[in-house]
Amino acid sequence: MTEAGRAARKPRADAARNRERVLEAANVVFNAGGPEASLEAVARQAGVGIGTLYRHFPTRQALFEAVYRREVQNLAELAEQLLADRSAALSPVEALRRWMRSNVAFIATKKGMSAALTQAALAPPELMANSVDRLTQALGGLMARAIEAGEIRADIEPLDLLRGLVGLCYAHDRPGWQENVLRMVDVLVDGLRREPEQPAPNHR
Known part of the structure; x- marks a missing residue:
């Protein structure tokens, strides 16, 4: 050269x-x-x-969108990595839990951007729609693997679970809210676990 x-x-x-x-x-x-x-x-x-x-x-909006896209990309890549990890140390339900916990930091960044950049909305509609699609697809892959393994129930849609996670984050605004939400994420994931079938009651 x-x-x-x-x-x-x-x-x-x-x-x-x-x-x-x-x-x-x-x-x-x-x-x-x-x-x-x-x-x-x-x-x-x-x-x-x-x-x-x-x-x-x-512009502030340009930085906002770049950070937003970068974080969505990171979460999509994390889902791929977790799906590829077949080690015994990380069960499908724990992979799902790890991904959902990572989302809390992403939502915290969005909340901080909204306050710092004084945006009327968290993201332009087309950016938000694309991000929701990517995150729902990533979550759906992790859920499908956990369902196939018999570790979680199969009657919950990925978008519903994602909405529940976002709702938890935006319901908390006090200092230390992320720690509180992470505890609730654990409760949410544990609530998805498939319970063993109970024997039919004896009506003698």
Whole structure:
């Protein structure tokens, strides 16, 4: 490669790293929420100047959507990884539990973005619809595997379970709400477990 080629590649690599640092920082800052969840706070967390942030994300909405898409992608990939994990240490129902618990952090980020970016809605309608479809599909795969293994009941739809999880998160707003919701997620997953069939009562 020529010197000119190496010089051209380095700025692109640096720019890609800066963009990823901004997205990671935004996730942390928005997850924490509160009045400090500003774009300036994101830049500080990422260790870049505010100008660098705006070069990658010229508007608040652009950053919002990029973080949102990144988190949905991460959850979809996590579902794939959990489905591929056939180790005895991770049963299908525990894989489902781990994925649902990871969703709590994602929803916390969404809540933080809503407060910090003063959006009227959590996401544009088309972005929200696509995200719900991807998350429902990911959850459906994990549920199907647990149903096939006989570990959970089969009369619950993935979208209903996803809505229940979101409802739990948005019903809690006090400090420490994530810990409370994680406990409730465990209750929810345990409630999905398939109970052994009971013998018919003897009516002698």
